Amino acid sequence: MSEEELNADGWAAIDEALEQLYGEQEQKHYGTAIPYMLGGPDPLNGISVYEVREPLPHWHFITYGFSELYEKESEDPEHSGYGFELTFRLFKSAAEDEPPAWALNLLQNLGRYVFNSGNVFRSGDYMDANGPIALEADTPLTALAFIADPLLPAIDTPNGRVEFIQLAGITNDELLAMQVWNTLGVLAEMKEHLPLYMTDLQRDSLLKLPAIAEAVRLGSESEGSNTGALYVDQLAWENPADDSVHTLQLGAKQAEIVGKLLRGRLLKGRTLTLAGPEISVSFETGDAPGFEIRGELIILKLDEAAGTALSEIFRPSAGLYSLPGWPELAVRIVPTHITDNEGTIVKTIG
Incomplete structure (x- = not known):
């Protein structure tokens, strides 16, 4: 037909x-x-x-x-x-x-x-x-x-x-x-x-x-920001065997925008959620810093000091960073490789 x-x-x-x-x-x-x-x-x-x-x-x-x-x-x-x-x-x-x-x-x-x-x-x-x-x-x-x-x-x-x-x-x-x-x-x-x-x-x-x-x-x-959720392909969470320091991982390309979004969301009392291939991380305001693990969802409670510290750490510079006043959490920023249609790396951030 x-x-x-x-x-x-x-x-x-x-x-x-x-x-x-x-x-x-x-x-x-x-x-x-x-x-x-x-x-x-x-x-x-x-x-x-x-x-x-x-x-x-x-x-x-x-x-x-x-x-x-x-x-x-x-x-x-x-x-x-x-x-x-x-x-x-x-x-x-x-x-x-x-x-x-x-x-x-x-x-x-x-x-x-x-x-x-x-x-x-x-x-x-x-x-x-x-x-x-x-x-x-x-x-x-x-x-x-x-x-x-x-x-x-x-x-x-x-x-x-x-x-x-x-x-x-x-x-x-x-x-x-x-x-x-x-x-x-x-x-x-x-x-x-x-x-x-x-x-x-x-x-x-x-x-x-x-x-x-x-x-x-x-x-x-x-x-503030209208972006309440963001997909982050290099998002990961590491639980240590001795349950001492947990590590949040982000790619360098998206680290900077996450930092800016934190300021634009948390200062207005709004939640920010990052979705990755295997986990999701939700940033929420709280009276004291802490986190809760619910299966594939990690909830990070941030007071003003923790929110400010995280937003300053989130930048396009690879490395492992600790947070003042929050020894149970570390942040790892890993390089982001930008590839062309054939998969060839054309740019590395971080």
Whole structure:
């Protein structure tokens, strides 16, 4: 049965939303030859790309495949599939006649992440790419922020609701600012310099602008961090045989952000949870420092002095550190190796 013979109400609903935005402008559509369920490499059914001139020349990418494009299959009546499609606005140079292939690959890679993990993207999320978002490109943009597409409101389809979530390329320090405050707050401060949250591979960090840096500082100090949980792949906990000194392990790359998050959470009386491959560690405020082990969950109670000491230890410098006034706990920071797609180490932190 061809796609034309299928019930494609979900696909048609996305087409209709784009027609309302772009009229009869002909888009470039990049389909998938072999469906993912039949062993094809690309999880998304297709990606449409529009050439847009205002407010600056750019490509506007829209995915087809995170939502249910054909028959309703999920048991969730309110949402179509994962409940969203991704969009991406990328600055277009005068020399470009076709949208760059790396952007199509980026969207398909995000599709693999969602399909394989079951994790979804929502407005306010962020993701560290651990390298340039455009592979082999000389760009400071190494992470992604997610926000509702400013010109594509959510739609109700026969298969349920679909939101259009736009990704925007950000720098590492902008990612850090979003982690210690919140994504939407930082993007709001940067909006004047990011028309339609467009991605420009050549732009520098907007935190170098004093007004934005100060607004972000004030926001994080007054509101604290919205990041209540963080995945830390090098997280570990060591129980000594003689039950003397227990050791908390972190990777150097994430140690600094954990320290900043501790200050942004505990000072506001909020819990911070780190999730690792085998254990989770929850930091909570307490009258005195101590810890409790509940199977794979370690709960660390921190008073003000212990919280301050930990936040100062958490930095991208490998070593074994003891805590003043808390001899039962030590912290080990281990080097983090950044690898490319082939597994070759391209950078070591710590």
